[in-house]
Amino acid sequence: MNSPITTEILNLFEKNGGSMYGGEAVTQLEHALQCAEMARQNNASDELITASLLHDIGHLLHDLPDDASDNGIDDMHELLGNKYLQNHFKLAAVEPVKLHVEAKRYLCAVDNGYYETLSEPSKISLSFQGGIMNNDEVQNFEKNEFYKEAVALRKWDxxxxxxxxxxxxxxxFIEAIENSLK
Ligand SMILES: [Fe+2]
Structure with a gap:
């Protein structure tokens, strides 16, 4: 028997996972599964696999259109996702979700050439997610216990x-989800 939150998450993907992943050629569900599978193939922990699967769950929790970011709207999905997950999951599964947008801003600052690898929609959203991190922001980001996990997730993302x-x-991925519960 799955725990109630796992069942709820599966239902959420079934109900809303078929919508397109903002401006990309895959659905939300396909995006989540590809990301989780890359985590699994890289021998990530169950918590990081879960974070990879659920990092965009915030997109499934609001009613903004799929292409909101094309219109300059930041849906703050990483914070919505964090709020939704934090009561149920261990920090190691929740923090990388919260940080995955910051991780993009971080990688643009520390990893030469990273920006150029971003897709067009991702470059567009960067600008209203705060842009490239400055030195202070980079140092602050590295203080987070799970920043390396967030960076790994970001690259799979x-x-x-x-x-x-x-x-x-x-x-x-149900087993990884269940193993990541508090
Ligand atoms: Fe994503």
Whole structure:
């Protein structure tokens, strides 16, 4: 038997996961599964696999249009997701979700050439997510206990937009979800 929150999450993906992932060629569900699968293939912990699967759950919790970011609206999905998950999951599963947008701003500052690898929608959203981090922001970001996990998640996130990639079903990840609960 799955825990109630796991069942709720599965229902959320079933109900809203078919919407397109803002301006990309994959659905929210495909994006989540690709990201989680990359985490699994990189031997990530159950908590980081769960974070990878659920990092954009905030997008499934609001009613803004899929292309909100094209219109200059920041839906603050990472904070919505964090709020939704924090009562149920261990910090190691929640913090990378909260930080995955900051991680993009961070990588643009510390990783030469990273910006150029971003997709167009991701470059557009960067500008109203605060832009590239300055030195103080970089130092602050590195103080977070889970910043390395957030950076790893971010890199999988950026790659998990391939319409030709086959992913396992969401059931593959239920065990990781259950193991990440408080
Ligand atoms: Fe994402």
């Amino acid at each position: 950026d790659l998990a937009k391939d319409p030709n990639l086959m992913s396992p079903t969401i059931n593959t």
